[in-house]
Amino acid sequence: MTPTYYAPHGGHPGQDQLLTDRAIFTESYAVIPKGTMRDIVTSFLPFWDGTRLWVLSRPLSGFAETFSQYIMEVQPGGGSDRPETDAQAEAVLFVVEGSASLTVGGKTHELTPGGYAYLPPACGWTLRNTGDQTLRFHWIRKAYEPVEGLDTPDVLILNEQDITPTPMPGTDGKWATTRFVDPADLRHDMHVTIVTFEPGGVIPFLETHVMEHGLYVLEGKAVYRLNNDWVEVEAGDYMWLRAFCPQACYAGGPGKFRYLLYKDVNRHMPLRPPAGR
Template identity: 75%
Template sequence: MTNRTYYAPTGGLPPQTQLLTDRAMFTDAYAVIPKGTFSDIVASFLPFWDQARFWVLARPLSGFAETFSQYIAEVAPGGGSDRPETEAGIQSVLFVVEGAIDVTIAGKMHSMVEGGYAYIPANTEWSLRNTSAAAARFHWVRKVYQALEGLDTPEPLVLNENDIAPTEMPDTGGVWATTRFVDPEDLRHDMHVTVVTFQPGGVIPFAETHVMEHGLYVLEGKAVYRLNQDWVEVEAGDYMWLRAFCPQACYAGGPGPFRYLLYKDVNRHMPFPKG
């Protein structure tokens, strides 16, 4: 097992002496939410959760994310929920960045630590509890599952990034690799959450322009990231949202790896407007 670094926000509030200038950006094509914005006053609370708060990174909103929502959850010792999901038809991915949680999915309990990944199918009963002595922090990605006749619903998955060998991108010598938790050819899944790793100096060597919407949370390192027509510096703890067809590329800055948690919608026809 390889131990990796995972950035997690801790809240707090900047001092009155801090300058207001920051890297936060919100455009029609992309958004950048820097780590410094995750303060106490922007945290949210959710029904049926106790001793827990959430930083909302993305939500369905006109001109913003369309296919998913994403939170960073912070759960104090003893906290959690016996009814975390309140809507029908929602699938979830959890990814632990600090501490440990116990997640019960369809009656089976799983202990998850840093690097832990869980896929929870739509309409599946689940609960979560922090039974440790320290706060736990994890990402929670939610998406309406697009069920199709002839395709079964995926089964639950509980894995850990540190147990999975990254897949090297072709012709990159291993400087660009992706850790996949789901087989890309498994068309039952309509979203993927992966970990992308660039070694220092690694690049996306062209402006990717594609139909998939993205959410990217920087777990480790720093880079210069191309977002539409702009080059933006990002570092561990920053979050980026990219709408469909927003050009993207990057240069990994070093001195260590540049890694991010990536969401994308996949494996379905493009829906037409109703009416």
């Protein structure tokens, strides 16, 4: 079965609607439900034309400090010839609607839904929507942490639909991860994967670990345990977790529960504050 990918379309609720929603921000996690992604909360970026975006997360001192995540919305003909203004920033792009014409290293690639691109720092990429439909994609940014003796990672252009998910041991395939990067490749300091649960699948313990997370629900619904709370989430919702926030989940069905997951990996813990702080 071909995967589905939820994407926001903006707009505003009518004046007759209740204010009640599921948005919450705590000291250890945030839930940004799909109903909050309206026209009034969009942003714009320098050197991007025909484009707006929803900022889902950004580095915050004392919370999640390693990454930012956007949902980009690019109209036909729009895009950027100077998309990234930070030479130290690496990126992952993941397309959920429409198609993107991505040029990097002198080669142009067409990314369709499920399309993934890893872009190392200072690789000089550009992106345009050359199609006739609105393009929507996730853009995850992180300041790359170089390590002496390790090369910078290569550009990767892939599609989820060409990758076989890796089942978690002992789960009979009810919990699986689609990996775009070899976990043994220590050049990478972040992983962006897709996690899939079959109906009734669970994370059967409270994961508590150093990695920060961004989790965007692509499909389905579940009950997610975040710190002390059970929170209902569905396609289009975003969960933002600081390091060591306990987490677990139960996929309620009737279909698959799938999310796009960010985490920081493969580096020593910094023992001193950054210079200038």
